[in-house]
Every structure is written in C-alpha cells, then in structure tokens.
Amino acid sequence: MDLTAKVTGNILICRVKGELDHHTAEEFRDFVDRGLENNPVKHLILDLTHLNFMDSSGIGVLIGRFKKVNLRGGKVAVVNENKQVSRVFEISGIYDIIKSYSSISKAVNDL
Amino acid sequence: MNVKNFMELRIPSKSQNEAFARVATAAFASQLDPTIEELADIKTAVSEAVTNSIIHGYEDCEGIITIKCRMDECGVEIEVKDEGKGIEDVEQARQPLYTSKPELERSGMGFTVMETFMDEVEVHSEKGKGTVVIMRKKFASLAKGQGVSCNEG
Numbered sequence: 001m002d003l004t005a006k007v008t009g010n011i012l013i014c015r016v017k018g019e020l021d022h023h024t025a026e027e028f029r030d031f032v033d034r035g036l037e038n039n040p041v042k043h044l045i046l047d048l049t050h051l052n053f054m055d056s057s058g059i060g061v062l063i064g065r066f067k068k069v070n071l072r073g074g075k076v077a078v079v080n081e082n083k084q085v086s087r088v089f090e091i092s093g094i095y096d097i098i099k100s101y102s103s104i105s106k107a108v109n110d111l
Numbered sequence: 112m113n114v115k116n117f118m119e120l121r122i123p124s125k126s127q128n129e130a131f132a133r134v135a136t137a138a139f140a141s142q143l144d145p146t147i148e149e150l151a152d153i154k155t156a157v158s159e160a161v162t163n164s165i166i167h168g169y170e171d172c173e174g175i176i177t178i179k180c181r182m183d184e185c186g187v188e189i190e191v192k193d194e195g196k197g198i199e200d201v202e203q204a205r206q207p208l209y210t211s212k213p214e215l216e217r218s219g220m221g222f223t224v225m226e227t228f229m230d231e232v233e234v235h236s237e238k239g240k241g242t243v244v245i246m247r248k249k250f251a252s253l254a255k256g257q258g259v260s261c262n263e264g
Binding site for chain 1 (some may be wrong): 126133215218223227
C-alpha cells in the first residue's frame with residue numbers, strides 16, 4: 001500500500017494506492033489519523049483512483065475515520081473509486097455518510 | 112457437481128496471505144473465462160472468508176487455513192476452512208453489522224459481502240473445532256455459451 005497526503009485549506013487529501021484489506025487497514029488508519037492530528041484540517045478527501053481492491057475491512061476503517069472527522073464537524077469524501085470498491089460501499093450503505101465525487105476539485109468545491 | 116478441475120491451498124493464518132489467497136483463487140477460476148466483475152466478486156468473497164478465519168477463528172494464535180476450489184462447466188465452488196475456535200451462533204454472525212470485535216473497527220459486513228457477491232454461502236461451525244465456509248458461484252457467460260443447463264441445484 002502506498003499512501004501520500006497533502007493539505008489544501010482545511011482539507012486533508014490522501015491518495016490511496018494498492019489494496020485495502022485487513023492486512024493493510026492498520027497502516028491506512030495510522031497514516032490518516034496522523035494526518036488528521038498533525039494538521040489543522042476539518043475535512044478528509046480520499047482519492048481512491050489507484051485503490052485496486054477493498055473488502056469489508058476497509059469499510060470498518062473508513063467508518064472509524066468518518067467518526068473522527070465528524071467529531072470535529074467535518075465531512076469525508078471519496079474520489080474516483082472503481083467498480084469493485086463501489087459495490088462494497090453500496091452493500092455497506094456507506095454512501096449515506098460519505099459522498100463520492102469524480103474528481104478531487106469537485107470534492108474540494110463541495111466541502 | 113461434475114468436477115472438471117480442482118485445487119487446494121494450505122496457508123498459515125497470517126494477514127499477508129489474504130491477498131495471496133484471493134488472487135490465487137481468482138487465478139484458478141479465471142480458467143473458466145468469467146467476466147472481470149465475476150472475478151472481482153470471487154476475490155472479495157474469498158478475502159472476507161480468509162480474514163474471518165484469521166481474526167475470529169484463530170484470533171491471536173496461528174493456525175492453518177485450507178482453501179479448496181472445484182470447478183465444473185458452470186462455475187466454481189470454494190471452501191475456506193479453519194480449525195480455530197468456531198462460531199457459537201452462526202445465524203447471529205451472519206447478520207449484517209454484527210461483529211464480535213467492535214473495538215477493532217470491524218464493520219460486521221463480512222458474511223453480507225460473501226452472500227451478495229456469491230450465489231450460495233453455507234457456513235458450518237462447531238465450537239472448539241473450527242469453521243467451514245462453502246461458497247458457490249455460477250458464471251453467466253458459461254451457461255449461455257456452451258448450451259449447458261446451469262440452473263439445477
């Protein structure tokens with residue numbers, strides 16, 4: 001798993017590359033949580049363009065991040081997830097709390 | 112099931128084997144030329160079953176997970192077996208959002224994902240002995256192309 005982050009205004013934008021499962025969930029959680037703790041940000045955008053695979057372990061860790069961001073009054077958005085990832089999102093009902101966008105700029109403008 | 116081909120994998124319950132297990136199973140199933148979506152469904156379902164064995168079956172200790180895959184002219188049957196602690200109440204475990212480990216940020220969606228992505232999911236478990244998950248999936252493209260009936264049980 002390859003993770004990079006940048007801050008734009010009050011938004012933390014994380015790019016997630018590789019596969020998000022039980023094995024990589026902890027690395028993902030620690031990386032995003034560090035970004036949220038070390039920067040004065042309110043919202044979180046996850047760029048999933050290069051996320052090739054995700055299972056329900058990813059849902060658990062995403063809901064955990066949603067709770068953290070929600071506590072500081074922010075929102076979580078995902079960008080450009082593939083069909084497999086999108087199906088797991090749909091089954092779990094995560095689109096009710098996390099909105100999906102086709103580009104980072106669209107997500108930034110809407111937050 | 113008129114078995115055309117089969118494979119068996121034995122792996123220790125290490126989390127780094129989750130990716131290997133799902134990719135190996137999908138590679139085996141790809142002989143039947145399923146769609147990309149059908150292969151993704153298999154990968155996701157296998158990932159869920161193997162993860163359950165690691166987290167719940169064996170918890171903090173290490174054991175062996177056996178994955179058996181059989182194929183006939185219509186699709187695949189995949190069995191994921193552990194000899195871990197077993198599930199006390201299978202019906203409860205299969206409920207969406209149920210998790211015995213909320214402190215680990217588990218979503219409780221594992222069985223729901225398996226049931227959604229596969230045609231059939233059977234769970235057999237005995238406390239102290241282990242759990243077997245058997246999943247079946249028929250590939251739509253095969254039933255059409257070969258003139259075989261893939262609809263009977």
